[in-house]
Amino acid sequence: MLEGLKARIRERQFTPGFLDLFVNPFYFARKGLYRHVASLAPIMGGRLLDIGCGSKPYRRLFGASEYIGLEIEGRDKDADLYYDGKTFPLKDREADSVFTSQVLEHVFNPDEFMSEINRVLKEGGVLLLTVPFLWDEHEEPFDYARYSSFGLVHLLQRHGFEVIEHRKSMDDLRVVFQMINAYIYKKTITKYGKLNLLITLVLMAPINVLGEIAGMILPRNSSLYLDNIILARKVRCLK
Numbered sequence: 017m018l019e020g021l022k023a024r025i026r027e028r029q030f031t032p033g034f035l036d037l038f039v040n041p042f043y044f045a046r047k048g049l050y051r052h053v054a055s056l057a058p059i060m061g062g063r064l065l066d067i068g069c070g071s072k073p074y075r076r077l078f079g080a081s082e083y084i085g086l087e088i089e090g091r092d093k094d095a096d097l098y099y100d101g102k103t104f105p106l107k108d109r110e111a112d113s114v115f116t117s118q119v120l121e122h123v124f125n126p127d128e129f130m131s132e133i134n135r136v137l138k139e140g141g142v143l144l145l146t147v148p149f150l151w152d153e154h155e156e157p158f159d160y161a162r163y164s165s166f167g168l169v170h171l172l173q174r175h176g177f178e179v180i181e182h183r184k185s186m187d188d189l190r191v192v193f194q195m196i197n198a199y200i201y202k203k204t205i206t207k208y209g210k211l212n213l214l215i216t217l218v219l220m221a222p223i224n225v226l227g228e229i230a231g232m233i234l235p236r237n238s239s240l241y242l243d244n245i246i247l248a249r250k251v252r253c254l255k
Contacts (some may be wrong), residue, residue: 031050
């Protein structure tokens, strides 16, 4: 029962609802990602490979016939397969679709990584990719890059993909409020869960509320945003 409760709390961190406005320090980032992934997930089908799956927080959004989680060895017990940092443990053109969320910035060899995605994906298969544009360093020291929208399109095209849809999450003043809360979180986080919740309620919840209001009344800015969300199709094999 306790494990089930922990799993539910962990899931809520990635799938925030209205009440999470008051208890989630990363409310805007997670809300934006969830909304975009949820709207694009129905396009993904067949045998789906989730690269960098973690705890598979978005799994229930996909209607794939088979859902395969891939992780670096030893990173997460929820993974089905493990990656040695160089080659995915799948045969050529074995996946119908690929999903990878907030992973590319932790990859030091992006050309090899994208080539492997191309190799395991069937021709005409789809890739759903999310990656930060504006965010602080995280999961240190394994945070290697940030990608602009132009850099991502160039990377994908060079590796045999055609961009079908490109979205920018939180491209309004909420991006500023999210970065303020990210700063407060890193400066106040403790090892005590209840104390962290109290700090969030007192210091970060008001900023979330102000951010929501600002996001509704002030104009968007397509050059300043939190995350890239890209849906792409494999149009050619690299080998």
